[in-house]
Amino acid sequence: MLHVNNLTAAIGGKQILNDLNLEVGDNEIFGLLGPNGSGKSTFAHALAGRDGYDITGEVTLDGADLLDMEPEARAAAGVFMGFQYPVEIPGVNNMYFLRTALNSVRRARGETEVGARDFLNVSKKAMDLVEMKEDFLYRSVNAGFSGGEKKRNEILQMAIMEPRLAVLDETDSGLDIDALRIVAGGVNALRSPERSMVVITHYQRLLDYIKPDFVHVLVDGRIVKSGDHTLALHLEANGYADFENDLGDASEQSFAGAQS
């Protein structure tokens, strides 16, 4: 469903992603691991459509060219990004935000909008999934939420949006063990034959709960190693040092290339 060919991304002249190639099939979950600064979050934002990157290459979702689209069009095409740092929006009611989001996407797809009462049912189901109380809906989006609440709100949004491709950027960071269990439980419940997920993380911990079909290791903006979930265990034991050393020459070359 997702094809990523020779994706590069630079910000302010600094190359972050280098000729990244990736294929994601239907109903796949893969873990994307890598050290700090390896480009994991940039990859997520490149898919979601954040401004400010110089991007080349090709990214298609079900054949549609994502790189040409505004962020809202990508959401309508089925991309959902779970933010590492969900943004606080004081004054905007969470339920209103969620319903506006869902109906915007439905409108863009030519589907009928969901009325207030039906939406309440949709959201109740999603709330149960992430063990949220109803008052969450009536608070401002993420404003004053704890770290765990913000991440649960991300999974809640994913449950409501029902994306084709979910990219979860360090959804485990800042979570205690209970919150991690809830978030991972939500993600697992949302597995579906029509959905694939990219789970970006620093740690093996999350992958104990969400068992990936594949694990890719990102170092210096490219995938240096791919394997099954045992690769994550290997990384947990040995760190990234092996891959970083392997890559020394290649990354120097590509930096030189980017500057010229």
Added chain:
Amino acid sequence: MTASPTAIDPAVTGRAAALDWVELSGYPTRRNEAWRYAPHKKLAELSFGPPVALTTSVPDLGDLIPALDGPRIVVVNGVVNTELSTMTGPTGLHLSSLLDARREQPDRLAVHFDRVKSQISDAYMALNIAFGGDGAVVRVDAGATLEVPIHIVDVEVPDETRNASCTGVVIELGAGSSATVVETRIGVGADFGGSNIRTTITIADDASLEHVLLQNVPASHMHLSNIDVTQGANSKFLARSFNLGASYGRVAYRVDLAGSRAHADLSGLFFGFGDQVLDQQINVVHSAKNCTSRQTYRGVLDDASTGIFNGGIDVLPGADGTDAEQSNKNLILSDRAEVNTQPRLEILADEVACKHGATVGQLDESAMYYMRSRGIPAVEARRLLINGFADQVVDEVSIESVRTWINQRLGHDDV
């Protein structure tokens, strides 16, 4: 034109003194701190004077004003319209026209109008005192708790004389009473004109008033308002102003915390489009011990509009134990819009806690991206963010129908 001011009111000396004040002190200029951003030339084109009778039929108020349950006084071009007004209300409430009240109880009303020279802040206030004939009087008996809001509606329909009516509103709360008063200022027509409304409020000991000001006159008008408040001990004053209409919309408060442990909480929203100039001049004076005050103002400025927040906290000698805070946050939506925010603090007492802060910002790009990544188109995301910013002031209003009216005026959805 109706009767001359001398004929409609016995307090001739007070009026003459006010005119003398103008003669002597002149009109404000850009050099006056409180009038720095006012369009002085344009203001000079207005004709302030005694009420000018309406030459057309009274406009349909309909959706121009919020629908409130309760009594109301409607003033059209400076004169109370008895047909549109409902002067009867619950026990403990006394409503009358200012014209009647000054005729029948001149001594009682004198305190609101016979101002010594130092109490007149500027020529426009003096003109209001000199020419103001009619308006609204709201008196609440000691101990009365009014469950329904009182609505005072001012309607301006200027004609080719460029008239600006001078109207007075008097609100008196007896000891231990509680009330809500909504003042809605609107107008009709595309003629240039204005309104100059002066509200004087006395809140006796232990009394509580929520006062909502909705300024939504047409863009062809100028609006000057002055709200002068004196608070007794343990009293509470909640002011919520929505400065939305007029080419120049001015909302000036002077709140005197004259009794100990009084509390004043002022909040407001100014939301400018086109080339509107929306001016808030706030002066909170702590003259008694252990009083608290809060000023929370938000501005949204689009197109080539200008916002002004000039907020003063004066802590007079002896007002020890004062706790005062002020905050002004502004959202600038266009590179042609501007905001001028200025705190003025003068502290002459001991053990005073005073905080102030001001911010001027643009739409949060990360919030825009977050919303768009959820499929919300950029235009809609922008609207949500702006409304979210403004709603935090709207939410302070206790009356739902007023909130609904404001949201409709701002083009918000009801949430």
